Amino acid sequence: MTTSSRILVLNRPPLAGFVLVALFAATAQVVAAWGPLAVLGISPLIVGIVLGALFANGLGQPVPESWRPGVVFSAKTLLRVAVAFYGFRITLSDLAAVGVEGISVAVVMLASTFALGAALGIRVFRLAPPLALMIAAGSAVCGAAAVLATEPVVRGKPHEGGIAVGTVVIFGTLAMLLYPVAFASGLLGFDQASYGLYAGASLHEVAHVVAAGRAVGAEAAANAVIVKMVRVMLLAPLLAGLGLVLARRGGAGHGRAPFPWFAVGFLACVAVNSTGMVPADLVTALNQFDLFALTMAMCALGLETSFAKVRAVGPRPFFLASCLAVWLAVGGYWVTVLVHRMLGAG
Template sequence: MWIALPIISLVAFMSARTEFAQHNGIGALPLAIVLGIIVGNLLANQPVTARSLAILEFSKKKLLRAGIILFGSHLTLTQLAAVGWQAAILDMLVISTVLSVGYILGVRMLGMGREETILISVGSAVCGAAAILATEPVLKAKQQDVSVAVATVVVFGTLALFCYPFIFHISQLSSESFGIYIGSTVHEVAQAVAAGQAIDMQAMNNAVVVKLMRVMMLAPVVIIIAALYQRKNTATQTSTAQAIPWPWFVFGFIAMVIFNSLFNLPEPVVSTLQISAQLLLTIAMTALGLQTKFSAVKAAGTKPLLLSATLFSLLLGGGFMAHQLLY
């Protein structure tokens, strides 16, 4: 199965760079997941060798972390300052609300597992599938939980693209202000580009910067989740329980943002770093897709869909109200 990994990754990566894909918000990461799922299920009856499994796990974990670190090259502190302090407050408010509501609804009201609930919530709150895979190691979640979380985030993240133009026409917001709203509520970076383009260039620019600001917040979010989850496990399990691994790679992401801000790197270097980050993340998402089985998603039932649909509505509706309060 591992032979399909580079082929699918390259197809997804190159397809996402076409004008059609960029105009319609078809990013390399969601496309890699979808293609990986299709191929993985077509090859479901094929035996998975130890070599294939090792390569898929390496891609899904090691390459993902390297990609997230390099993704810091997309952002500078100057860009953050340009959209104002309100955008940072809005992002933090959206993330904290979605995570809190998601946990209460999923665990306490729907009776879902903690790991599955947190993965769905963090994927909705921060940056889609990449956030799910970044959080998975600190939860030691099952592959089924990861697959279900990614599937629901891809579905509702795509659905959001059709909602933003309609909301813009009834919102009476300026394109600049609406771009900030898009960035604070959309799931994926590529979707921020597409949704912003549907309005105008100023909306797209603000959407991308605010979205990247949310991506940057993945670092503290994963660290906080790791600390809270470790404390919960310590309180409920025996002293021999294994420690939850800390996501040290998020500090690499922050360091890359700072480095990119302090040093005026040549454009070819920055472009190489950004392309490398996108390619590594695409390979990681392909590996995830290849390990996602329809049977696992079906077995999860309707609760994950209900949770994701609620968080999707909260992002669009609650995010708009929070935007109005701050702006």
């Protein structure tokens, strides 16, 4: 290939948009590794959507219209691939590690939080169904990654995804900072093992869970991460069920909802990873690729987000997210206590 033909290929609009998103993703990973953000557990996904949105709204329009195919590819097709590969973070042995008690707490909190979010968001706060469902999924499962995974199922708009992710940042970070303080004060009355179950079942982001667990101790961190991974694993059946319900009802206001085949891919990756046949170095590489792909999807979402549309929605999404944050903290505490009394040792 000649030099002129290489330049021609790189200047093709779809590829130009894709490269732009990749550059933003690389920048987001560098920024997220910066000391203060790393301490707070702010993931590259969150940094990515902020950078993309600031760039887009600073220019007055997201990107040149001819570049949008590359941005849309990152926000949709690449996103689906990344969600599927997220399964390489989990093995079936993780389920056994926390036992019936940990699995029960995770299942009850995910199901109750999603159901509460959907009901409050649609019926009480009168939000558009896609936005309400994305906020519910982000709170119930795994923060920004769950918002991204839910968006194609409910056919949410970019600014709705941006709002949903924003609620995860605010309330997830606040909870992450308060949980260790509550444990140290004796307010919770938990040992490290129970605290880990509580944190893993009720904090938003995986990074929030890791930070809040490590702040208390190694046993707390281990339990918290495993329970959180159980919630992540439940993302696939949640999306599959949601897709079927929306298809039966004609979708979330946007026509027939597609079946989330990437959720099946997610479970397939979990199964493959559970065999132990994939070399550890390859799993590490796949997880690094997956993090970068998810960050690209978040950057693309930011580039497609309009602050004007976010302002037009008003404060109702944050009212919903605050209600869910209270349920996660208070309801999660009592669910942990009750499940431990019924199923735990002693």
